[in-house]
Amino acid sequence: MPKKVAGYFEVHVYGTNLGANDGELTFFxxxxxxxxxxxxxxxxxxxxxxxxxxxxxxxxxQKVEWWKEY
Structure with a gap:
């Protein structure tokens, strides 16, 4: 779930493609x-x-509130 920080949201996901190397990705x-x-x-x-x-x-x-689908 997104975590609210200073008025915006921080999201951590795990990448599964070659570029992400199964590591944690952080989005704001x-x-x-x-x-x-x-x-x-x-x-x-x-x-x-x-x-x-x-x-x-x-x-x-690309899409408003995309994280709600997950």
Whole structure:
């Protein structure tokens, strides 16, 4: 389940493809008008992925509330 942190949500999932090497992946789901983990505010819904080196990558938001299907 997503964990609420500072107005946005932190999600941990386990990757099963070759690139993820069965490791834990961390995503941050940021609602509109909320400061995200990158320190910015946007009118858009945003999803960041934490990369292996701790840097953030902004992903394209493909479906609203996608995590509710899991």
């Amino acid at each position: 789901l940021v609602p509109p008008k909320v400061t995200g983990p990158d320190g910015t505010i946007s009118d858009d819904r945003r999803v960041f992925q934490e990369l292996y080196d701790g840097k953030l990558h902004l992903n394209e938001y």
